[in-house]
Amino acid sequence: MQVYLAPLQGVTDWIFRESFYEHIGQFDKSFAPFIRVQNGEFYRPSQCNDILQGHNTFQTPVPQFLGNDVDSFKRFEELCLENKYSEVNINMGCPFVKVVNKGMGAGMLSHPDRVEDFLHSVFAITNLDISVKCRFGQENATEFEKLIPVFNEFPILEMILHPRVAKQLYKGEVEVESFARYAPLLNHPVCYNGDIETVADIERIQALAPQVSGIMIGRGILKHPFLLAEIKGQELSHPEKVRLLKSFHLSLIERCKEKYAGDLNLLRRLEELWEYHSEGFEDGRKILKQVKKCNTLAKYEAVLFKVLDDLI
Numbered sequence: 001m002q003v004y005l006a007p008l009q010g011v012t013d014w015i016f017r018e019s020f021y022e023h024i025g026q027f028d029k030s031f032a033p034f035i036r037v038q039n040g041e042f043y044r045p046s047q048c049n050d051i052l053q054g055h056n057t058f059q060t061p062v063p064q065f066l067g068n069d070v071d072s073f074k075r076f077e078e079l080c081l082e083n084k085y086s087e088v089n090i091n092m093g094c095p096f097v098k099v100v101n102k103g104m105g106a107g108m109l110s111h112p113d114r115v116e117d118f119l120h121s122v123f124a125i126t127n128l129d130i131s132v133k134c135r136f137g138q139e140n141a142t143e144f145e146k147l148i149p150v151f152n153e154f155p156i157l158e159m160i161l162h163p164r165v166a167k168q169l170y171k172g173e174v175e176v177e178s179f180a181r182y183a184p185l186l187n188h189p190v191c192y193n194g195d196i197e198t199v200a201d202i203e204r205i206q207a208l209a210p211q212v213s214g215i216m217i218g219r220g221i222l223k224h225p226f227l228l229a230e231i232k233g234q235e236l237s238h239p240e241k242v243r244l245l246k247s248f249h250l251s252l253i254e255r256c257k258e259k260y261a262g263d264l265n266l267l268r269r270l271e272e273l274w275e276y277h278s279e280g281f282e283d284g285r286k287i288l289k290q291v292k293k294c295n296t297l298a299k300y301e302a303v304l305f306k307v308l309d310d311l312i
Helices: 014-023 045-051 070-082 112-125 141-151 176-185 199-208 219-223 227-231 238-259 263-280 284-293 297-310
Strands: 002-005 029-038 062-066 087-092 129-134 159-161 190-193 214-217
Touching (some): 014 029, 014 045, 014 238, 029 045, 029 070, 062 070, 070 087, 112 141, 141 176, 176 190, 219 263
Parallel strands (some): 002 214, 087 129
């Protein structure tokens, strides 16, 4: 079974991926946060920088497309081919209202005919291998029943399923039983994504859906950076974990300096990570409050080193 890093906008960018791969561990695949394209134009051209070859030396991520028309996909594909990518992912899972209301992300799922037309157009012109990441629908998991025959029409490399619907955002329980029911009905390899924080969580998925080809982890790896090592059966001593965490965080800081001008912009980027990362520490809420109060890099480093030194 393969283990993937999920794409989290603003968090698992090249800065995080490079630092994690260099100092903590390597996933079988990592997926870059989406690049949004509308009417053939990049919504935020800065998102394209995340997949540039110069930013991805320790790993090659899978670029992710967010859009709903073939002209936009063509523009995205041009970017990917220019940077020598052969595999991409289509996002049909983003649940945020501004995306859904434009018929993108999970906003496509309530219209199986539009999904079918879009995929027909894409597969007619693409030179790339394509996987799809999606949810079960917008309102109810049973919406996915109408989508299964649509997805089965196409040579999709892999289906990555997050067993929630859009209206849940990231709240409430994942519908693991629905995943186990629907996964065997797809003609493609199926990867599970959603609320994986322990090895026991993975074992539960495997017991319910033995045919699952992979596990994608996002927030769980931010909270528990050594979960990947546990999955792989690697035993790390406590001092070794502290050493690796220090190296990881120092690497994050150095790479953030390459991207951000001024301490405040750099600190806001690191603060986003700590929103999740702090949950893996006993005094996580206290640490997060201290991070948020930092207004200089020197103050942040003082907080960071005290947190990590206290682990020894």
